[in-house]
Amino acid sequence: MRYGDNQPFEHLKLPITWGVMILVAAICVVAALLFLGDRRGGLDAAAYGNRAGFDRAAAKSNNLLSSPAHFVSDRTNGIEDYFFAVSENRVLKQKIVELERYRDDYRKAKELNRRYEVLLNLRTEPEVESVSARSVSVSRGPFNNNRLIDAGSSRGLAFGNPVINEHGLVGRVVGVSPDVSRVLMVTDVVSRVPVMVARTDARAMMVGDGGGFPRLEFVRGGPDVLKKGDQILTSGDGGIFPRGLPVGEARRGVDGVWRVDLYTNRGPVDLVKVMKFKDFSQLPHAEEVLRTPLVTDVLPPPPPTAAGTAQSTSASNATVSASGTAVSSAATSANSASVARPRPTPVSSPAAQTPRPQSVPAPEAPASASSASVSGG
Amino acid sequence: MLAPQRRPRSSSTRSMTPSASRRARLYKALFENRTPRRGSGGIVGPQDWLLYPALIAVLATLVLATDLPLPFGWDLPEPVWPVALAFAWPLIRPSFIAPILLGLMGLFLDYFWGAPLGFYVIGLMAVHAATLIIRSYIVGQDTWVVIGAYTLAVLLFFALGVIMTTLDSGVVPRLISVFEQMLATWCLVVVVLILLERFLNSDVRFN
Numbered sequence: 001m002r003y004g005d006n007q008p009f010e011h012l013k014l015p016i017t018w019g020v021m022i023l024v025a026a027i028c029v030v031a032a033l034l035f036l037g038d039r040r041g042g043l044d045a046a047a048y049g050n051r052a053g054f055d056r057a058a059a060k061s062n063n064l065l066s067s068p069a070h071f072v073s074d075r076t077n078g079i080e081d082y083f084f085a086v087s088e089n090r091v092l093k094q095k096i097v098e099l100e101r102y103r104d105d106y107r108k109a110k111e112l113n114r115r116y117e118v119l120l121n122l123r124t125e126p127e128v129e130s131v132s133a134r135s136v137s138v139s140r141g142p143f144n145n146n147r148l149i150d151a152g153s154s155r156g157l158a159f160g161n162p163v164i165n166e167h168g169l170v171g172r173v174v175g176v177s178p179d180v181s182r183v184l185m186v187t188d189v190v191s192r193v194p195v196m197v198a199r200t201d202a203r204a205m206m207v208g209d210g211g212g213f214p215r216l217e218f219v220r221g222g223p224d225v226l227k228k229g230d231q232i233l234t235s236g237d238g239g240i241f242p243r244g245l246p247v248g249e250a251r252r253g254v255d256g257v258w259r260v261d262l263y264t265n266r267g268p269v270d271l272v273k274v275m276k277f278k279d280f281s282q283l284p285h286a287e288e289v290l291r292t293p294l295v296t297d298v299l300p301p302p303p304p305t306a307a308g309t310a311q312s313t314s315a316s317n318a319t320v321s322a323s324g325t326a327v328s329s330a331a332t333s334a335n336s337a338s339v340a341r342p343r344p345t346p347v348s349s350p351a352a353q354t355p356r357p358q359s360v361p362a363p364e365a366p367a368s369a370s371s372a373s374v375s376g377g
Numbered sequence: 378m379l380a381p382q383r384r385p386r387s388s389s390t391r392s393m394t395p396s397a398s399r400r401a402r403l404y405k406a407l408f409e410n411r412t413p414r415r416g417s418g419g420i421v422g423p424q425d426w427l428l429y430p431a432l433i434a435v436l437a438t439l440v441l442a443t444d445l446p447l448p449f450g451w452d453l454p455e456p457v458w459p460v461a462l463a464f465a466w467p468l469i470r471p472s473f474i475a476p477i478l479l480g481l482m483g484l485f486l487d488y489f490w491g492a493p494l495g496f497y498v499i500g501l502m503a504v505h506a507a508t509l510i511i512r513s514y515i516v517g518q519d520t521w522v523v524i525g526a527y528t529l530a531v532l533l534f535f536a537l538g539v540i541m542t543t544l545d546s547g548v549v550p551r552l553i554s555v556f557e558q559m560l561a562t563w564c565l566v567v568v569v570l571i572l573l574e575r576f577l578n579s580d581v582r583f584n
Contacts, residue, residue: 020471020509027480028502035495035541054488058439065443073446135444139490141455142554143542146491147444182491189546210542211551268446 052177059148059180062137070134070270128242129276131155133181135269142210145185146174149272154178160240162275168246168263169193169234170272181274186247186262187214195247195260196235200225203235206247206260213251213259226250232260242277423474426576427466431478434458435485442489456561457534458568459483463501464530465572467509468516468523479505493545500534500541507533516577520570527566535559 081088116122133151151157153176161173163183171191175182186193191208195216202225208214219226230250236243248260441453459482466475483498490497508515508530515526535555542550 016471016473017509017512020467020473020476021506023473024476024502024506024509027476028499028506031480031483031495031498031502033495035493035499035545038494051488051491058489061439062443065440066445069443069445137442138444138452139442139455140452141457141490141558142550143496143538144490144492184491189542189548189550207548209548209551209554211554213551268444270444270446 051175051182052180055148055175055180055182056177059136059150062148063150066136129156130273131157131276132271132273134271135183136180138269143189145188145191145208145210146171147183147185147269147272149181149183149274150179151274152177152179152181156276157181157274158276158278160278162234162241162245162277163272164245164275165264165267165269165272167266168248169241170264170269172240173274183272187212193241193247194235194237195232197226197250198231198233199227200230202226203237204232204258206232212265213253213261215253216250216258216260219258226258228252242275421576421579423472426469426572427472427474427478430462430465430572431459431482434462434482438486438489454561454564455558456565457486457497457500457558458565459486459497459501460504460531460534460562461527461565461568461572463504463534464508464527465569467505467512468573469576471509471512476502476505496538496541496545500537503537504530504534523570523573524566527569528563531559531563534562 131151133149133155135147136150137148139146147170149163157173157176159173159176163170163172169186171183171185171188173181174184184191185208186206187208187210189208189210191206191214193206193214194203195206196203200221202219202221204216204219204226206214207217216226216232228251232247232250234241234243234245234247246263248262248265251259251261253259435458437458441455443453445453447453459479462475462482463479466472466479479501480498483496483501484494486492486497487494508526511526515523535558539550539552539555542548
């Protein structure tokens with residue numbers, strides 16, 4: 001017997017291609033498990049924890065790259081301003097003349113609005129503090145749209161804070177580290193923003209799809225609630241974003257789907273402002289804030305002599321509590337003018353210092369009608 | 378004073394392409410039973426064709442992610458650099474280090490671009506595995522065949538990306554945006570050709 005005859009597997013070697021394929025398959029299995037365990041549907045602050053350190057390092061490197069570019073850009077803009085100062089001055093003077101008229105109208109409307117708020121005992125939203133930051137890194141691909149900004153928890157930012165710039169809504173903070181925050185753009189595929197049409201007060205959901213023109217889905221109302229060029233604002237529904245932030249204008253895409261031409265597409269998203277707005281889930285006493293007092297808790301029982309009138313009055317009061325619109329309030333006042341009753345007292349809780357959700361008005365009383373009645377009154 | 382006369386080159390040397398010249402040099406080294414050398418005299422180690430291109434890809438990703446305001450509302454392109462490496466590396470030589478480096482680069486992209494973990498790793502591994510399977514059909518073919526195969530690899534990567542994004546978020550990403558990034562990534566075919574030209578026949582151990 002020759003040497004080696006009792007070793008039948010001596011020359012059997014695994015080809016390198018097979019070995020590499022096995023390694024690739026193993027890495028694929030690990031990656032698939034990671035992918036299944038890291039779904040972005042439920043974005044929360046805890047899920048961001050292991051990315052904070054990486055973002056801090058990445059933001060520093062990108063800051064090193066972007067700082068010289070911004071320096072050169074600022075100087076270039078300075079030179080351009082110098083050479084075009086005269087023509088720009090003419091344009092600005094014209095704009096000042098136009099805007100002075102709007103300023104006077106604004107002051108009148110603001111004063112009138114303040115009186116109505118006092119008259120109707122409305123609780124308005126308090127001013128929201130904000131922090132300015134600079135965008136240092138951006139991911140603008142179709143699968144991910146987010147940014148790193150150079151402000152973090154050391155400046156008071158928190159998960160969920162809305163981010164805007166001089167044009168409109170940019171996105172919201174989805175991850176915070178001491179120096180850096182990650183902003184989920186409204187164009188990201190996992191972004192959902194409750195919006196409303198300024199003209200008709202129709203509600204919709206703005207769904208990002210990785211492009212510059214997010215889709216409008218679940219548009220409530222008839223076929224005429226949306227027209228090309230309608231201004232889209234945040235509705236405040238759900239409490240994630242404050243009500244009334246400008247988002248964009250409605251456009252119909254080539255595929256027939258209503259989309260939003262974002263105001264932020266009008267210029268680079270360079271400097272942003274982060275609003276320290278807390279959504280309701282972050283409030284310390286969320287259940288207390290969201291609890292609406294019963295009508296019977298704030299109103300005295302109806303007088304026994306006018307049973308029918310009392311029934312209609314309580315129905316109208318329920319409408320007031322549910323909608324809170326000026327039109328409903330006016331109708332209630334008219335119906336119950338003959339019934340003497342005390343004014344409803346505001347709820348004495350931390351809710352008075354926090355923003356409240358804006359409830360959806362009744363379909364028969366759109367905001368345009370209510371605003372018309374207010375300005376006419 | 379007369380200028381020194383150059384020795385006339387033979388017709389065969391004059392018509393030789395750089396690639397053929399390099400191959401001839403390598404065969405000569407093999408014939409002389411010595412270590413094959415490149416022009417500078419070094420051998421092709423894993424750092425030459427794996428580590429340095431990977432670092433360059435990461436650096437290029439970082440640079441192109443810088444938020445620079447460009448005129449006319451333009452943005453810097455955002456190609457997926459590791460796709461070019463995932464295609465080129467198995468063509469150069471099957472390697473155990475390559476998929477590990479690709480996995481690390483995929484994780485880097487997941488973290489840096491805010492994708493769910495494993496998203497880019499799966500895409501890169503799919504490209505790597507597919508190229509490894511068809512390697513014997515691609516190597517040695519004409520440049521247009523390599524370009525066509527790279528186009529298919531890019532299509533595979535982005536098709537997987539669309540499917541995984543749809544599974545993850547329930548929304549089909551906008552196909553125009555997908556096409557834009559696909560085009561930017563396809564333009565890296567130049568990088569693929571440079572890598573193949575530089576490393577495919579540079580070491581007899583690769584053949």
